[in-house]
Amino acid sequence: MLEIKDLHVSVDGKKILKGLSLKVETGKIHAIMGPNGSGKSTLSYVLAGREGYEVTGGSIIYNGEDLLQMKTEERAAKGIFLAMQYPVEIPGVTTMTFLKTALNAQKRARGEQELDAMQMLKLVRAKAKDLQVSEEMLKRALNVGFSGGEKKRLEILQMALFEPKMAILDETDSGLDIDALKLVADGVNMLRAPDRSMLVITHYQRLLDYIVPDKVHVLAAGQIVKEGGKELALELEEKGYADVIKVPA
Amino acid sequence: MSAAAEREARRTEALDSFRVRGMPHRRFEHWRYSDLRAVLDAGQVAQAGTAKWKIEKLPEGVELFDLSVQNAPEWVMKTLGHVGNRRTMVEASLAFSEGGVALRVPKGKKIAEPIKLEISGQGNLRWLIVLEEGASATIFEPHTHDAGYLRNVGVEITLAEGAELQHVRCAPLAPKSFTVELMALELAKDAKYHGHFANFGSRLSRTEAHIVLGGEGAEAHLSGVAVLGHEAHSDVTTHIEHAAGKTLSTQLFKHVAGGKSRAVYQGKITVRDGASGSDSRQTARALLMSPRAEADLKPELIIFNDDVKCAHGATVGDLDVESLFYLRSRGLPEKEARRLLINAFLEEAVDAIGNDALKETIWHDIEAALPRAMEAAK
Structure with a gap:
């Protein structure tokens, strides 16, 4: 699905990723854990194609194609989805209008039939129910005045609508209480599929109790320093990052 | 003195006043961003003739008087040339226009159907509307341009106690034209004015409104958009005077400027000594879509009373x-994403229009103007 080789990335001239390599397999859930400042968010932004992240070396191959050559919107149409840690608020655009515009833009880019307003409404309603996204939320301006939990649920609703091949969840657990976390995790688990991979980025092991990964990678100082099964997450929780990782000098 | 003679006398006054003061220019603080004298001389204004007006269908209950007829009824005589202060271009439109239109909505009459007043052609023009006690109406004022024009319009609006007027003015792109419209409004107790000014720019465009909230409880709500590209210019200047207590004014202007265009907003608020409990809010925001576009936003407050609330904000970004x-x-392509965000930016200001059909008309014009505004300078 996704192969990152020796990736070097700088932001404002500062080196953040320093030779990161990672392979995400089709249909699997990979977790990336790491302390603050290790480069977790940078990795997610580079995958989604955010401007200002300068790739100075290495490669990212996504389904046989060079991901770094694709524009942000092209990546979305080809199945890359980033659930953001801080979804932006956009006053003046209703949530429903946004969902419709985005889904149809992706469909158009893939040469598929676009959905009309009625079809869209039906589809959104069906998916929104499971995530407890209310009709009222859909009528409000995008993310404006939403609680932390509502914002994260809306991110997962988008994931359910867009049906990405490669979903990246950036600190989806941040700012959520345990009930909100369970609801979001249930939503994510429902979207597990044999042709869908996920990259779950998190600081804490807690989220991985609910979204159980197939593989865990530890990111520190811009590199993957350790890999293992789901038990690695527990080990990190128990001993802390400092004991598990040998920070490269 | 007959009405005709009285009008002639006032006109002579206006002519003299314009002759003495001449064209406004950038050394007048309020014309700093729109130097009219640099592009036009007084002779051109004097010889511009009279612009055209048209009302295809007058809603039932509205009275109309054609100003080209000299013997005007009393309600016209009391109003024409007598509302607001005598700004030089206002005097010019009175001195040099041979016609125009006066409208009146009688006491207590509520007119639901918008009055559509179309303005076209080159020249000076006057129009006025009088709403008597408790009357209400909507006036839609689209301008059309088919050549390079000089147009100078003077408007007078008086709202008696409890009257309510919605006014939507729409000035399309006129890249070769000079367009000036100066409005003077007087509001009595509990009267309400909702004005929306949509501007798509001309070579020099000035929309100016002087509003006197003269009776307790009077309200003025102004909103507007400017969507500009290429070398278009649009200047919206307002002056709201809170002359009585418990008066309220709100202003919300959103401007998008691309190419080498220039968007100006100047909003002055005066709160008089006796206007306790008054409340004024003004917001002006501009989005610059090109490094060579320019926005000048200037809120100004003059307060002679302690017991007032005034809030203002201006941002350019x-x-x-x-x-x-x-x-x-x-998945939204960059252009589509930009467009969605610009629409979102403008939304609030367009939404202030109280009539759905007119709202749609303005959106339609915005959609047409956006490709220009989204271009960077050539």
Whole structure:
């Protein structure tokens, strides 16, 4: 699905990723854990194609194609989805209008039939129910005045609508209480599929109790320093990052 | 003195006043961003003739008087040339126009159907509307341009106690024209004025409103958009005077400027000594879509009373980078994402229009103007 080789990335001239390599397999859930400042968010932004992240070396191959050559919107149409840690608020655009515009833009880019307003409404309603996204939320301006939990649920609703091949969840657990976390995790688990991979980025092991990964990678100082099964997450929780990782000098 | 003679006398006064003061220019503080004298001389204004007006269908209950007829009824005589202060271009439109239109809505009459007043052609023009006690109406004022024109319009609006007027003015792109419209409004107790000014720019465009909230409880709500590209210019200047207590004014202007265009907003608020409990809010925001576009936003407060609330804010900026990335990461091509964000930016100001059909008309014009505004300078 996704192969990152020796990736070097700088932001404002500062080196953040320093030779990161990672392979995400089709249909699997990979977790990336790491302390603050290790480069977790940078990795997610580079995958989604955010401007200002300068790739100075290495490669990212996504389904046989060079991901770094694709524009942000092209990546979305080809199945890359980033659930953001801080979804932006956009006053003046209703949530429903946004969902419709985005889904149809992706469909158009893939040469598929676009959905009309009625079809869209039906589809959104069906998916929104499971995530407890209310009709009222859909009528409000995008993310404006939403609680932390509502914002994260809306991110997962988008994931359910867009049906990405490669979903990246950036600190989806941040700012959520345990009930909100369970609801979001249930939503994510429902979207597990044999042709869908996920990259779950998190600081804490807690989220991985609910979204159980197939593989865990530890990111520190811009590199993957350790890999293992789901038990690695527990080990990190128990001993802390400092004991598990040998920070490269 | 007959009405005709009285009008002639007032006209002579106006002519003398314009002759003495001449064209406004950038050394007048309020014409700093729109130097009219630099592009036009007084002779051109004097010889411009009279612009045309048209009302195809007058809603039932509205009275109309054609100003080209000299013997005007009393309600016209009391109003024409007598509302607001005698600004030089206002005097010019009175002195040099041979016609125009006066409208009146009688006491207590509520007119639901908008009065559509179309303005076209080159020249000076006057129009006025009088709403008597408790009357209400909507006036839609579209301007059309088919050549390079000089147009100078003077408007007078008086709202008696409890009257309510919606006014939507729409000035399309007129790249070769000079367009000036100066309005004077007087509001009595509990009267309400809702004005929306949509501007798509001309070579020099000035929309100016002087509003006197003269009776307790009077309200003025102004909103507007300017969507400009190429070398278009649009200047909206307002002066709201809170002359009585418990008066309220709100202003919300949103401007988008691309190419080498220039968007100006100047908003002056005066709160008089006796206007206790008054409340005024003004917001002006501009989005610059090109490094060579310019926005000048200037709120100004003059307060002679302690017991008032005044809030103002002005910001000039670019589209939010975070929002742009968010939308693109959801599959929207960059251009579509930008457009969605610009629409979102303008939404609030267009939404202030109280009539759905007119709201749609303005959106339609915005959609047509956006490609120009989204271009960078050539």
